[in-house]
Amino acid sequence: MTVPTSPRPKAPSDALYYVYALVVGGIVGLVGSVFHILVERVMEWPAWVIRTVPGGAAYFVLAAIAAAMVLASVWMVRRFAPEAAGSGVQEIEGALEGLRTVHWKRVLPVKFFGGILALGAGLVAGREGPTIHMGASISEAVTRWVALGTRDGRGLMAAGAAAGLAAAFNAPLAAVLFVIEETRRQFPYGFRTYTAVIVGSAASAVVTEMIGGTAPDLTIAVPDMPLGVLPAFVVLGACLGVLGVVFNAVLIASLDAALGISKRWSPYLVPGVVGVVIGILALLRPEATGGGEQLVLTMTGENLSVLALAIIVVIRFAMTMASYSTGVPGGIFAPILALATAVGLLFGGLLSLVVPLPPGASVAFAVAAMGGLFSSTVRAPLVGMVLVAELTGAYDLLLPVIATCVTANVVAEALKGRPIYEVLLERTLRLSGQTMPPSGSDDAMGGWDEPERRHPDRLIPDKPKPGA
Incomplete structure (x- = not known):
């Protein structure tokens, strides 16, 4: 039959x-x-x-x-x-x-x-x-x-x-x-x-x-950097490689901690507390709130002290973790870019205490840091390079940005860091009772070396999520 x-x-x-x-x-x-x-x-x-x-x-x-x-x-x-x-x-x-x-x-x-x-x-x-x-x-x-x-x-x-x-x-x-x-x-x-x-x-x-409008969202004027400064961007990339691995680990730990609190007490406890803190910070430390696009322009346009930058780095890191753990719709691209900007400026400020730097070097470090931290967390260095160029319009910094992004990616790889979205997907599947198939398995479709696959015309079934 x-x-x-x-x-x-x-x-x-x-x-x-x-x-x-x-x-x-x-x-x-x-x-x-x-x-x-x-x-x-x-x-x-x-x-x-x-x-x-x-x-x-x-x-x-x-x-x-x-x-x-x-x-x-x-x-x-x-x-x-x-x-x-x-x-x-x-x-x-x-x-x-x-x-x-x-x-x-x-x-x-x-x-x-x-x-x-x-x-x-x-x-x-x-x-x-x-x-x-x-x-x-x-x-x-x-x-x-x-x-x-x-x-x-x-x-x-x-x-x-x-x-x-x-x-x-x-x-x-x-x-x-x-x-x-x-x-x-x-x-x-x-x-x-x-x-x-x-x-x-x-x-x-x-x-x-x-x-x-047509202008990049974060237009930043940066002068050309001499080749002699290039090793500093490599060092910056190494620091960002470490920071990216830490960022990803703490982000997952924050989600797990919030999930534990949700199961033990209430799923609205963490969001409520974070909301209260955000409201207070809106008056006390407005730079600790929001996605950070305007903060990037503010930080690169002002000559902030090393101490002020260090405070911004700590607060932005903590509030990024707290905000994402609430479970609201929101991305991490913009927070990563703002955090990286503060880290790059802090790196330039500390380095200037040791060696003389050309004018605009700290801002150049900030721009390159955006791509570097993106590369070490998302593990997409090519995207990091191009995204920074399109956002800031700082095409003259292409070589320093490449050095920073590649170094950050290599260091993150050496530290066994994994792409944040891959880890988040595995976590989502685990919580829903699924498992991630190995790369190249029959359950996966696509890939550079799989142009056609087996069922090109089969529609994806609209299955309800387990537990939904």
């Missing part, structure tokens, strides 16, 4: 597939830009409270509002879309590998509104996590609407994720490279999928620039 099977979806032509990528990129650019604008508007509330509430009462009002916003975001995530917690990059990697499902109907609104609440509250988290996950969700919606096969659907999902990163930072080239380098194990590499990623990222950047 022959068991009837459903017909496989017919693969669209290359031209039509690129149109899908173009549409996805445009929608993601629009959604990401609106998300960014709304977050910036909502983040103005602490200044309003400080202006209108007199004396010490401002502390209580700030703490109450911030805690309420964080708790509302956490409730929304836990109630409607648990997979929307955190950055979402690990969820996309899992989906590209066939291990997770992007439930776009619930992820898209929760990531959008929950992200506005969390980031608007002042948590140390980045908008790129929500925009990347929303980009993949929009792609999934289009995939199901036009009935794409598995391979084309995953390629379009990667294009949507790239479009999300392009919308967050106005860095389309880094967005393309991020998908190719970060998801090299999962990405269904081929001419049309690779081209779709480029098309989606470019379309998102066009829409983003039409709405928000």
Whole structure:
């Protein structure tokens, strides 16, 4: 007896597939830009409270509002879309590998509104996590609407994720490279999928620039550095390699600690406490709150003391861990860039006490440190180099940035550091009762050396997450 099977979806032509990528990129650019604008508007509330509430009462009002916003975001995530917690990059990697499902109907609104609440509250988290996950969700919606096969659907999902990163930072080239380098194990590499990623990222950047302008988000003027200073960037890269491994380890430990508290007492205890602290810091130490984009410009534009920079490094590190452990929608890209900027300036300040440095060297260290810390945590050095160049416009620092990123990556590898999103995905799978398949297994799809794989036209089943 022959068991009837459903017909496989017919693969669209290359031209039509690129149109899908173009549409996805445009929608993601629009959604990401609106998300960014709304977050910036909502983040103005602490200044309003400080202006209108007199004396010490401002502390209580700030703490109450911030805690309420964080708790509302956490409730929304836990109630409607648990997979929307955190950055979402690990969820996309899992989906590209066939291990997770992007439930776009619930992820898209929760990531959008929950992200506005969390980031608007002042948590140390980045908008790129929500925009990347929303980009993949929009792609999934289009995939199901036009009935794409598995391979084309995953390629379009990667294009949507790239479009999300392009919308967050106005860095389309880094967005393309991020998908190719970060998801090299999962990405269904081929001419049309690779081209779709480029098309989606470019379309998102066009829409983003039409709405928000064409300048890099973090334009920093840096003079050329003489080759004699290059060894200092290598030393900086080594320090960042160590810091990146520590960053990843502490981030996972923070998540595990928050999970333990959630199980023993309440899942809202940690978010509530962190929200209160963020509200108070909004008045006492505003540099300890927010994603950090404006802080980067402030730090590089002022001549801060070594002590002030050291304090910023410690506070930003601690609040990044605390914020991410709350389980709200939010990324770690922006916090990494702000933390790295402070570390680079601190490195330059300390080095200037020992040897004379050329003018602008500390700012150059700050710019290079952005790529270095990104390389050692995410373990994508090529993305780190290009992202820094596109964000800051400091193309003249390409050689020092390369030296910093490569060294940081090599040191992190030597210390057995692993990419943060790979570790986060493994943790997610473990908590849901799944296991990560070994590289190159039949459960994985894609990769540089697997251009076709076995079931190119099979749709991803929309299975509910265990325990959901």
